[in-house]
Amino acid sequence: MEIVQMINDAQISPTVLGRIAEYFKVLSEVSRLQILCALKSGEKNVTDIIETTGLGQANVSKHLKVLSQLGMVHREPHGVTVYYHIADPSIFKICEIVCDRLATNLADQSQDIEALSIFRQHQP
Amino acid sequence: MEIVQMINDAQISPTVLGRIAEYFKVLSEVSRLQILCALKSGEKNVTDIIETTGLGQANVSKHLKVLSQLGMVHREPHGVTVYYHIADPSIFKICEIVCDRLATNLADQSQDIEALSIFRQHQP
DNA sequence: ACATCATATTACTATATGATAATATATTCA
DNA sequence: TGAATATATTATCATATAGTAATATGATGT
Numbered sequence: 001m002e003i004v005q006m007i008n009d010a011q012i013s014p015t016v017l018g019r020i021a022e023y024f025k026v027l028s029e030v031s032r033l034q035i036l037c038a039l040k041s042g043e044k045n046v047t048d049i050i051e052t053t054g055l056g057q058a059n060v061s062k063h064l065k066v067l068s069q070l071g072m073v074h075r076e077p078h079g080v081t082v083y084y085h086i087a088d089p090s091i092f093k094i095c096e097i098v099c100d101r102l103a104t105n106l107a108d109q110s111q112d113i114e115a116l117s118i119f120r121q122h123q124p
Numbered sequence: 125m126e127i128v129q130m131i132n133d134a135q136i137s138p139t140v141l142g143r144i145a146e147y148f149k150v151l152s153e154v155s156r157l158q159i160l161c162a163l164k165s166g167e168k169n170v171t172d173i174i175e176t177t178g179l180g181q182a183n184v185s186k187h188l189k190v191l192s193q194l195g196m197v198h199r200e201p202h203g204v205t206v207y208y209h210i211a212d213p214s215i216f217k218i219c220e221i222v223c224d225r226l227a228t229n230l231a232d233q234s235q236d237i238e239a240l241s242i243f244r245q246h247q248p
Numbered sequence: 249a250c251a252t253c254a255t256a257t258t259a260c261t262a263t264a265t266g267a268t269a270a271t272a273t274a275t276t277c278a
Numbered sequence: 279t280g281a282a283t284a285t286a287t288t289a290t291c292a293t294a295t296a297g298t299a300a301t302a303t304g305a306t307g308t
Contacts, residue, residue, distance in 0.1 A: 002166075008164070012161060017161075021153055021157055024148045025148075028145050028149035028152045034136075034141060041128070045284085047285090055267090056269095059268075061286055064286095065287095079275060081284060082284075094218050094222065097214050097221075098214075101212060102144065105195055155296075180297065181254090181298095182298060185257080186297090189256080201255090203305060204255075204304070204305040205254060205255080206254075206255065
């Protein structure tokens with residue numbers, strides 16, 4: 001291995017990499033991405049999220065807890081119903097970059113690429 | 125649910141969301157992030173990656189296969205040794221965004237934030 | 249051809265977690 | 279207070295996968 005590389009290969013602490021990995025892990029489940037997409041157009045309560053995504057109630061509740069704990073969505077109870085909204089819009093910037101990349105890779109499957117453009121409609 | 129929201133809630137096909145989730149899943153393991161970091165300074169062979177990361181040989185080999193199949197790294201055999209390099213530099217742009225976000229969230233733990241800045245050194 | 253070295257694959261175990269049903273909690277209203 | 283509704287939690291099962299040891303493949307040099 002070249003010396004220049006060894007100097008550049010300053011180790012990042014496993015703690016920090018763990019945080020980054022944790023962040024990506026939250027985004028690595030279809031159900032959670034569905035929930036985030038459902039919230040993209042604005043605040044929704046749990047029932048609306050269940051309806052929009054078609055996921056089970058307990059499942060949605062559990063995923064919302066994960067998203068909430070990681071600071072991706074914000075929880076706001078109003079009486080008996082609980083409203084959630086996106087707390088971290090940078091999520092969509094990240095998805096946009098990924099989609100650009102995937103669009104390049106998947107240049108064959110044209111209808112899928114069309115669908116990817118949804119992430120390019122930015123939050124207000 | 126408001127009508128405006130329902131119109132905006134155009135469903136993305138599970139196939140597409142699956143692709144995005146798959147991409148994030150690959151980035152959601154500390155070991156794979158370690159490998160990507162090791163390759164950030166330039167091309168390396170498997171032995172170098174093992175040495176830099178401290179991971180086991182079989183483990184590195186398996187992770188490299190995953191990274192390779194998703195198009196994140198590029199495989200280049202030279203005789204008996206195999207060199208890998210980052211094929212998708214947008215990975216680091218994504219990590220940069222995540223780190224910015226984490227730095228904001230983790231404003232307390234100052235030494236960890238310092239370490240996060242490594243992702244801000246762009247590829248040439 | 250054989251020994252050696254680099255990488256890949258296989259088999260296996262342990263762990264994590266997604267989905268779901270059942271139950272609990274908490275608010276609202278009659 | 280009690281019924282109805284919204285959300286959260288718990289227990290359970292099934293599946294996926296990270297790590298590792300052992301083995302296989304494949305190239306190089308003698």
